[in-house]
Amino acid sequence: MTDLGYDGRVAVVTGAGGGLGREYAFLLASRGARVVVNDTGGSTGGEGVDDGPACTVAREIRDQGGEALADTHSVATPEGGQGLVRAALDTYGQVDIVINNAGILRDAAFDDTTAEVLDPVLDVHLKGAFFVTRPAWAGMQEQRYGRVINTVSAAGLLGTAGKSNYGAAKAGLVGLTRTLALEGAAHGIKVNAVAPIALTRILTQSMAKREAPQAAADHEAEPVASAMTVDRMRAFVDRLAPALVAPVVAYLAHEDCPVSGEVYTVGAGQVSRFFIGRTKGYFNPALTMEDVRDHFVEISDQTEYTVPSDPGEEIAQLFKVIGGRSEHA
Ligand SMILES: NC(=O)c1ccc[n+]([C@@H]2O[C@H](COP(=O)([O-])OP(=O)(O)OC[C@H]3O[C@@H](n4cnc5c(N)ncnc54)[C@H](O)[C@@H]3O)[C@@H](O)[C@H]2O)c1
Numbered sequence: 001m002t003d004l005g006y007d008g009r010v011a012v013v014t015g016a017g018g019g020l021g022r023e024y025a026f027l028l029a030s031r032g033a034r035v036v037v038n039d040t041g042g043s044t045g046g047e048g049v050d051d052g053p054a055c056t057v058a059r060e061i062r063d064q065g066g067e068a069l070a071d072t073h074s075v076a077t078p079e080g081g082q083g084l085v086r087a088a089l090d091t092y093g094q095v096d097i098v099i100n101n102a103g104i105l106r107d108a109a110f111d112d113t114t115a116e117v118l119d120p121v122l123d124v125h126l127k128g129a130f131f132v133t134r135p136a137w138a139g140m141q142e143q144r145y146g147r148v149i150n151t152v153s154a155a156g157l158l159g160t161a162g163k164s165n166y167g168a169a170k171a172g173l174v175g176l177t178r179t180l181a182l183e184g185a186a187h188g189i190k191v192n193a194v195a196p197i198a199l200t201r202i203l204t205q206s207m208a209k210r211e212a213p214q215a216a217a218d219h220e221a222e223p224v225a226s227a228m229t230v231d232r233m234r235a236f237v238d239r240l241a242p243a244l245v246a247p248v249v250a251y252l253a254h255e256d257c258p259v260s261g262e263v264y265t266v267g268a269g270q271v272s273r274f275f276i277g278r279t280k281g282y283f284n285p286a287l288t289m290e291d292v293r294d295h296f297v298e299i300s301d302q303t304e305y306t307v308p309s310d311p312g313e314e315i316a317q318l319f320k321v322i323g324g325r326s327e328h329a
Contacts, residue, residue: 034092
């Protein structure tokens, strides 16, 4: 089998000045992609700007013989997204790949989740994916080719206390991923998502807060992963290299990517698919509140479940049950 390459494709990687995005940018560039390295270079909370991280990564790629452009637009505004895509088009003439990776944390208990901690997180993670992908979408439709990778999180898929803003933004990206997969299908555009687990400053900060919750005098929240202690995470941190997430993102960004609308969790070289399942459930055409109480175990039972690919398939399953039952009524 031959190695996978990008054959001059152009990739926009947001938040590529460090952490996971940096690894994505390096891997894509090393396989022939021309890469726009976007990053505002601020703090983990999104404060401040610094063109250093984006410029350094772009320079390092060029030093290694790759092609890269540094960009410091913020993904958190429509103007920023347009400016970023414009920079890519002006320099390279096309955008084939968008990796929405930029991220910030403003953890807070739900009581303390004021607009000040909610809006910036929604703006960067959720709206940022709209603001960057939309300007690139028209060109992808025209060229009948595109790859979009969104970055979600177990905090959104499964929930994590103290991260309602972040979890809601990340779960929202799942809906965006699945919807764009459907809209892009007729135009050769594939849209998928990854939920990474990697030792970056975001994970380090979350772990530090869990270790010293009292130190969060500003009411930023403490928990990072309700089911896993920091001690257990610490035992594995040296295995959680961001570079081990990059191959999955790179494959989803490649022409050969066989799927669209899917979510993969990846960390330390372990890759799995997340999916949304529907239990077989319970049906009663004269359903009452008490029926719900009395059949709750059956409703929740996971032994027989399906994974509907879209709302049409889910409704078809419902109609099958209704139709089957009425035939026998
Ligand atoms: N590390 C993990 O275990 C983990 C887990 C789940 C999800 N994620 C997600 O992975 C992505 C990458 O995070 P990371 O772990 O590499 O952390 P990171 O802090 O190293 O990287 C995030 C980057 O985004 C940049 N950024 C922030 N706001 C921006 C903006 N408005 N415009 C452009 N760039 C901006 C930052 O400057 C930073 O370089 C994030 O979306 C994060 O939520 C990470």
